[in-house]
Amino acid sequence: MTHYFDAVVIGAGAAGLFCAATAGQRGLKVLVIDHSEKVAEKIRISGGGRCNFTNRDVSPANFLSDNPHFCRSALAGYTPQDFIALLQKHGVPFHEKHEEKGKGQLFCDRSAEDVINLLLAECAAGQVERWQPSSVKKVAYSGINNAGGPTNTGASSYQIDTDRGVVETPQIIIATGGLSIPKIGATDFGYRIAQQFGLRLVEPRAALVPLTFDGDAWLPFAQLAGLALPVQIETGAPDATPKQRKKATVFAEDLLFTHKGLSGPAVLQISSFWREGHSLRINLAPGQDLPASLLRAKASSKKLIANELASVVPSRLADAWASTDAALQRPICDATDKALTHLAERLADWQILPNGSEGYKKAEVTAGGVDTRDLSSQTMESKQPGLYFIGEVVDVTGWLGGYNFQWAWASGFACGNALSVR
Numbered sequence: 001m002t003h004y005f006d007a008v009v010i011g012a013g014a015a016g017l018f019c020a021a022t023a024g025q026r027g028l029k030v031l032v033i034d035h036s037e038k039v040a041e042k043i044r045i046s047g048g049g050r051c052n053f054t055n056r057d058v059s060p061a062n063f064l065s066d067n068p069h070f071c072r073s074a075l076a077g078y079t080p081q082d083f084i085a086l087l088q089k090h091g092v093p094f095h096e097k098h099e100e101k102g103k104g105q106l107f108c109d110r111s112a113e114d115v116i117n118l119l120l121a122e123c124a125a126g127q128v129e130r131w132q133p134s135s136v137k138k139v140a141y142s143g144i145n146n147a148g149g150p151t152n153t154g155a156s157s158y159q160i161d162t163d164r165g166v167v168e169t170p171q172i173i174i175a176t177g178g179l180s181i182p183k184i185g186a187t188d189f190g191y192r193i194a195q196q197f198g199l200r201l202v203e204p205r206a207a208l209v210p211l212t213f214d215g216d217a218w219l220p221f222a223q224l225a226g227l228a229l230p231v232q233i234e235t236g237a238p239d240a241t242p243k244q245r246k247k248a249t250v251f252a253e254d255l256l257f258t259h260k261g262l263s264g265p266a267v268l269q270i271s272s273f274w275r276e277g278h279s280l281r282i283n284l285a286p287g288q289d290l291p292a293s294l295l296r297a298k299a300s301s302k303k304l305i306a307n308e309l310a311s312v313v314p315s316r317l318a319d320a321w322a323s324t325d326a327a328l329q330r331p332i333c334d335a336t337d338k339a340l341t342h343l344a345e346r347l348a349d350w351q352i353l354p355n356g357s358e359g360y361k362k363a364e365v366t367a368g369g370v371d372t373r374d375l376s377s378q379t380m381e382s383k384q385p386g387l388y389f390i391g392e393v394v395d396v397t398g399w400l401g402g403y404n405f406q407w408a409w410a411s412g413f414a415c416g417n418a419l420s421v422r
């Protein structure tokens, strides 16, 4: 038996559900298919269970893409204020993260489940049909729709072979996300469909992910798991010119030492920019005049250098740092000014080379994806007529802080409004 729909969304995550609701409420007969038993698992686990659903301040500068301007139109068409208004309409309580550094990040007061329920209610209002768990075996394109079904628009037609029968539709929306967290259903489905229809891909890579380290340079720090401190962090090519360095994105956030390396918001943020072979440059005591404090201490103290350092960085880090160099294992009054100035410079510009990342098992998102050169920034339709891509499967990746969900809402909304009504 063949089922007919005006539009079929594959992937019942943030982008897919929002797009389906938008199109359904415009009068389209919409089907959403997901292979998981539960919808929107990533929303459920996001933001520590409270879903950082948007950020008050969103601009294209908060996103990575080979085509940085692509996201502009969709982000302008559906803003954080629009999503906030929707939450208010559904009576969902939320709050802004109180810390200065997390400014603008909005979270549910109760649980991420509130956002999922909102999306399902919006889908119900648009009479969206959902099939799950349901697997898609094959997607075929037969050009002009001539199957004579009720959705015959004279436009292109797709046949989707599923475990519940064949679905025919003129419009198919791929919202299957990226490769992060395979154990809750992430697949490369979207990339395979893009390739099937001759669309280009920007090499996917794990992003917002902890970075790993090994080797002698890391050894002294391997025992610091659990230690957190505020830092400034950047990355770049080893041969970067001063001009390129000036342009590099710098984050001022907390860094966390882990058993395998470094994590925390600072490292998650910079991981999206990091490339193999590039070092991190970390200021371990931002906002402090380190040379002056160390030279002042030298004039008045007989304490070990590590003990004095402990007044500017956490004492476990100070001990680890001092253990890297025999010349630092002495009273500060015995150190030369030159040695102290050098120590201050190294602490303010710690250069350390990751050997990799914790990969898709731990990555919050996948950077790269369907190349935006093959998509319309107004509608998310690809060069292949009737085939759309939205959300994380597209080469648009937000910073940490609610930006990825805002992209899911905005791209889903742009697409849901562009789909044609029978």
Ligand SMILES: Cc1cc2nc3c(=O)[nH]c(=O)nc-3n(C[C@H](O)[C@H](O)[C@H](O)COP(=O)(O)OP(=O)(O)OC[C@H]3O[C@@H](n4cnc5c(N)ncnc54)[C@H](O)[C@@H]3O)c2cc1C
Binding pocket: 010, 011, 012, 013, 014, 015, 016, 033, 034, 035, 036, 039, 040, 041, 042, 043, 045, 046, 047, 048, 051, 052, 053, 054, 134, 135, 136, 175, 176, 177, 178, 180, 181, 184, 185, 186, 187, 188, 189, 363, 364, 365, 390, 391, 392, 393, 401, 402, 403, 404, 405, 406, 408
């Ligand atoms: C631990 C964690 C915490 C996060 N916290 C935040 C946060 O607080 N704020 C924020 O902005 N972002 C956060 N993110 C990122 C955010 O969750 C994603 O960017 C967002 O969910 C992407 O939405 P999407 O709809 O494109 O994809 P997804 O939400 O990943 O949805 C894709 C859907 O497609 C389905 N699917 C996949 N393959 C197939 C297939 N072959 N057939 C059928 N269905 C398929 C999946 O089951 C899934 O339901 C977090 C991510 C993680 C992993």
